[in-house]
Amino acid sequence: MSYTSQSILRFYQLAWPLIRRLDAEFSHGLAVKALEMGVVPKPKKVDNSVLQQRLWGLEFPNPVGLAAGFDKDARVFKPMLEQGFGFVEVGSITPQAQPGNPKPRLFRLENDGAVINRMGFNSEGHEASMARLKKRNGRHGIVGVNLGKNKLTEDAVADYEIGVRNFGPLADFIVINVSSPNTPGLRALQGPEILRELLTRTKAALNAATTLSVTPPLLLKIAPDLTDEDKADICAVAIECDIDGLIVTNTTIERPDTLISPHKGETGGLSGRPLFEASTRVLSEIYTATKGQLPLIGVGGIEDGQGAYQKILAGASLVELYSAMVYQGPAMAGRVNQQLADILKAEGFACVADAVGQGTA
Numbered sequence: 001m002s003y004t005s006q007s008i009l010r011f012y013q014l015a016w017p018l019i020r021r022l023d024a025e026f027s028h029g030l031a032v033k034a035l036e037m038g039v040v041p042k043p044k045k046v047d048n049s050v051l052q053q054r055l056w057g058l059e060f061p062n063p064v065g066l067a068a069g070f071d072k073d074a075r076v077f078k079p080m081l082e083q084g085f086g087f088v089e090v091g092s093i094t095p096q097a098q099p100g101n102p103k104p105r106l107f108r109l110e111n112d113g114a115v116i117n118r119m120g121f122n123s124e125g126h127e128a129s130m131a132r133l134k135k136r137n138g139r140h141g142i143v144g145v146n147l148g149k150n151k152l153t154e155d156a157v158a159d160y161e162i163g164v165r166n167f168g169p170l171a172d173f174i175v176i177n178v179s180s181p182n183t184p185g186l187r188a189l190q191g192p193e194i195l196r197e198l199l200t201r202t203k204a205a206l207n208a209a210t211t212l213s214v215t216p217p218l219l220l221k222i223a224p225d226l227t228d229e230d231k232a233d234i235c236a237v238a239i240e241c242d243i244d245g246l247i248v249t250n251t252t253i254e255r256p257d258t259l260i261s262p263h264k265g266e267t268g269g270l271s272g273r274p275l276f277e278a279s280t281r282v283l284s285e286i287y288t289a290t291k292g293q294l295p296l297i298g299v300g301g302i303e304d305g306q307g308a309y310q311k312i313l314a315g316a317s318l319v320e321l322y323s324a325m326v327y328q329g330p331a332m333a334g335r336v337n338q339q340l341a342d343i344l345k346a347e348g349f350a351c352v353a354d355a356v357g358q359g360t361a
Contacts, residue, residue, distance in 0.1 A: 008041050012329030025106040035076040040330065042082050046337040050344050053353050055295055055317055056217040056244060058142055058172055062086035062337045063352050064308060067299050067320035068146035068175065072122065074129040081141040084334035089320065090129065091146030092177045095162045097125035098150055101182060108326060109261035109272070113303065115323045117251070118268030120182045121148040126166045133170040145171040146221070151183055157198045164206035164218070171216050176202060179223035179250035181269045187223055192233040199241035217244035224249035224279050224300065231282070235289040245295040247320070248283045251275070272323035276301025280314050284360050287315025292357055305339020312352060313359030
């Protein structure tokens with residue numbers, strides 16, 4: 001049985017007083033378990049041609065995806081696709097299993113519509129996720145894999161080479177994550193020389209690993225906390241290395257003065273509503289700098305269809321969300337898609353692709 005996204009949202013709002021009393025990471029674990037067991041109601045899908053898009057040879061039913069971080073070990077990609085997401089990005093996944101940072105490491109900033117995390121790439125490792133992805137039913141739905149490095153690995157690039165070799169035959173797209181603030185030294189991989197080496201070696205490994213006629217697209221996920229020089233260097237290297245796209249952006253280490261929640265001083269990456277403006281600005285700058293040559297996925301602070309639309313106007317072909325789902329539940333994907341479809345039609349766009357970058361002109 002399927003329900004409207006609105007009715008499921010009302011149920012989630014009724015349950016919120018109980019959920020908010022639970023530790024954030026514990027309640028996340030319960031949500032994943034409930035999805036695995038199939039007890040989470042499935043909303044009616046939003047099927048609208050204005051949302052459909054062909055990108056990288058893939059047919060996206062809608063542009064609203066689930067960001068990495070929710071389904072870290074590829075446990076619930078199918079149930080999340082059934083919640084109405086057009087695609088799901090699992091991970092970040094590290095080659096070897098690792099526990100991540102000490103708990104507590106995930107904090108709700110309810111009054112700010114935000115989340116702070118310092119998870120530290122907690123992962124069951126490649127083998128566990130590979131086993132689950134191998135069971136995909138006819139590759140139903142679009143599933144991307146976000147790759148991370150192990151904390152103690154000295155040759156960071158080698159971990160990403162291992163990742164594309166293992167997941168190249170299993171993923172619809174692959175994401176190189178060098179932008180999490182919670183793994184020491186990771187963001188240094190965004191520097192031009194090491195980034196060039198990283199992308200060159202990883203792309204070569206991916207091309208060698210896949211026996212498919214079409215190699216899965218390779219994307220790079222970047223941070224919002226970049227100087228103008230950093231952004232220019234990343235764009236230049238990404239185009240030089242001929243990767244397939246950028247994900248803009250990961251969480252921020254900045255703390256806006258507007259934060260009022262008790263956990264605002266926690267160490268880690270801030271995501272959610274306070275990140276929207278900054279991440280959208282970086283997205284627009286990256287789109288302009290690359291002259292629209294690279295497809296972009298816009299992430300950061302999306303709570304509704306209007307937020308998704310603003311990302312698209314700023315240059316995003318696709319968008320992803322996660323933090324708002326903490327407060328609205330997974331069925332919000334359908335609501336965002338319906339709102340986005342209504343906005344696109346009202347603004348005179350025949351399809352989502354026609355709106356991409358229109359706010360940067």
